[in-house]
Amino acid sequence: MKSLIVLLTALTFGYFNTDNHSISLQEAIDKGMVEAKFLSTGDYSGTSINIKIKWLKGRKVPLTITHGTQFLSEDEGDQDIFILEDQDIFVKSNEEETFPLIGYCCQASNSAPSENSSFKMSKASSKDLLSLADFCNGKRLDNHSKQAAIWAISDDHSLSDIHDIDNPIVKNLRKKVAEIKHVEDNWYSTVTEYEMDENRNISRQPVEVKGDLEYEFKRAGKLSYAVYDADDKLIKHLGDGLPITRPGSYSFGFNLKVEGWTPGKYSVKLSMNGNIIHAQAFEV
Numbered sequence: 001m002k003s004l005i006v007l008l009t010a011l012t013f014g015y016f017n018t019d020n021h022s023i024s025l026q027e028a029i030d031k032g033m034v035e036a037k038f039l040s041t042g043d044y045s046g047t048s049i050n051i052k053i054k055w056l057k058g059r060k061v062p063l064t065i066t067h068g069t070q071f072l073s074e075d076e077g078d079q080d081i082f083i084l085e086d087q088d089i090f091v092k093s094n095e096e097e098t099f100p101l102i103g104y105c106c107q108a109s110n111s112a113p114s115e116n117s118s119f120k121m122s123k124a125s126s127k128d129l130l131s132l133a134d135f136c137n138g139k140r141l142d143n144h145s146k147q148a149a150i151w152a153i154s155d156d157h158s159l160s161d162i163h164d165i166d167n168p169i170v171k172n173l174r175k176k177v178a179e180i181k182h183v184e185d186n187w188y189s190t191v192t193e194y195e196m197d198e199n200r201n202i203s204r205q206p207v208e209v210k211g212d213l214e215y216e217f218k219r220a221g222k223l224s225y226a227v228y229d230a231d232d233k234l235i236k237h238l239g240d241g242l243p244i245t246r247p248g249s250y251s252f253g254f255n256l257k258v259e260g261w262t263p264g265k266y267s268v269k270l271s272m273n274g275n276i277i278h279a280q281a282f283e284v
Contacts, residue, residue: 062089108151132177244272
């Protein structure tokens with residue numbers, strides 16, 4: 001009876017080969033162990049790909065889609081999908097099974113892939129995107145921050161779109177993207193929404209700009225501040241007559257609703273006793 005229990009235990013756990021490490025999905029395909037198809041879910045960010053897998057031969061093991069994988073759209077007008085984190089799938093039967101995969105579009109000027117459109121699996125050629133994937137793998141980052149980080153690298157979107165920097169992990173992500181791009185970080189953050197039209201084109205819609213206005217005052221006085229456009233046209237007064245009671249370094253929270261504003265360069269200017277003393281630029 002004891003031998004029978006041991007045998008049954010071995011059969012139960014041996015079927016899926018939990019003792020062995022996973023192998024990459026690409027390796028399993030190359031060895032003819034599985035066949036796989038990659039189809040769009042219709043989403044461009046998050047759960048964006050369905051993998052259909054059929055096991056052909058060999059003992060079943062976990063399969064890993066590795067970070068840095070890029071799924072190339074068969075429609076040149078559609079965006080490719082980039083994988084930021086390792087993801088495991090567990091095939092249990094010999095019948096075709098479907099598994100969702102989390103990935104992010106990496107060509108903002110292209111259309112979002114349409115539902116059930118096909119992809120080919122490849123390794124990303126961009127060293128910058130691969131560096132981003134190395135950083136993101138295993139971290140608990142929200143979808144918006146990950147998508148904004150990818151487009152900041154692939155399409156030169158603003159670092160400020162990675163806006164939730166009160167979260168230390170997101171703040172470190174933004175710092176990493178600045179390092180990858182070899183640029184200085186912005187002083188502000190832009191709360192941004194992404195909208196997809198009926199033709200599956202994705203547009204960036206800034207909603208709010210926020211940050212800190214910092215200045216070292218040499219004397220006391222009355223402070224005012226306002227927003228101007230690139231032509232130095234007054235757009236909006238934000239505050240008048242704020243008392244600065246003594247010299248020193250000050251920091252003021254800046255929150256500005258910008259939904260519907262014309263894209264371009266703006267600045268917030270500080271004035272004391274009618275004279276402009278400081279300006280901080282931002283873009284919408």
